[in-house]
Amino acid sequence: MLTFEKAMEKYRAWMIRRNFSQRTIQYKNDFFRPFGKWLFGTHPEAYQDVRAVTCEVIDDYLDFVALKGFKPSSMQTSISNVKTFFKFLYRNDLISEDPTRKVDNVRVPKKEVIYVPHEEVIKTLDEMFIKFRKGNRYEVAVRDYFIIRCAYVTGWRASESLACNPQEDINWDTGEVYIPKRKGGGDGYVYLDQETLKKLKEWYYSNYPNGKRLWYTIGSKKGKPMKYQGYKKVFLKYFGMGSHRIRASFATHLHFQGVDVKDIKDLMGHKSITSTMSYVAKDNNKLKQIHREKNPFSKGAT
Structure with missing residues (x-):
């Protein structure tokens, strides 16, 4: 059994080993805290063992994010974070399949660069x-x-x-x-x-x-x-x-x-x-x- 909390602990340790900045690590923690809360509330069996997270569970989460009215760029950020997390688990043989393998990226309109002249x-x-x-x-x-x-x-x-x-x-x-x-x-x-x-x-x-x-x-x-x-x-x-x-x-x-x-x-x-x-x-x-x-x-x- 690999609980979501244990999986996050391993993910944080990996980021530290890879010399991610403290700010990046904190950002990831802040992102996955509400994700974990959602997972616990909607799919408790997957929270208790992330090996139970399926493509359908990921689809449910992305539907949840979309219905909250997120902008395309925010949607893509959510997708990227979730993909990176589960790919880490898959590459390290902590899960047998990557549940994000079927997830497509969101087309984000290109924005004008904002800068100070x-x-x-x-x-x-x-x-x-x-x-x-x-x-x-x-x-x-x-x-x-x-x-x-x-x-x-x-x-x-x-x-x-x-x-x-x-x-x-x-x-x-x-x-x-x-x-x-x-x-x-x-x-x-x-x-x-x-x-x-x-x-x-x-x-x-x-x-x-x-x-x-x-x-x-x-x-x-x-x-x-x-x-x-x-x-x-x-x-x-x-x-x-x-x-x-x-x-x-x-x-x-x-x-x-x-x-x-x-x-x-x-x-x-x-x-x-x-x-x-x-x-x-x-x-x-x-x-x-x-x-x-x-x-x-x-x-x-x-």
Whole structure:
């Protein structure tokens, strides 16, 4: 007998061995908690022994999700999570058949890439100190300035930024920032330009000479390493969107500058170009120029 709880325990252990981030593991836990509750309530025999989960049980669950009015992207996320879980169990001989083998993916309409234009990022950075000249609010503005500037110039993930140890990971001469266990697989690097590097070093070591993390809280809980929610709030405060949109701004800016998408992929730590392209917006100005110069009735047309 393999209970759902025991199966999840093995799945978590596998993710830890594979060096999945704590945030990813927590996300999986949060997803499968309601799935387990549904399974217990509708198919208790399958909850007590996941080997009793059949294709019909999976169909029942997907019908349940669909009737809740989930969007196609959310439906696909549910399908992907369930497939990954049961494929893990099947590959490790914990179940004799994969009950998700007949499940088709959902066609998700392609969305326009949401990003913050370069001019807006620069304008925001330039104006961050106008209101605050001293005190805690000024300290917060300075810290937030470097959080945003570093995110934009490196394109790193929130988890990579929050885990950065300046004493060990940043080469203060070259601007190379070592990123262990990148999500895309293996270790890697992101890069700080010399101006950012100089300003960051001066600010950081004047405030946290013995710090082990790059970002700390300010205020009543001053001096504690910043967590994801606090990091996310910085970008919501200034741009009304999360840090991933600044990551898209980084990728899009490089693309607009003519950088090859393969190089953008490596800088962002992706395994595939498909992942990278989900961060790169279309250059509408370039498309207009191409059409203006190359359309069938342009002067240069042959």
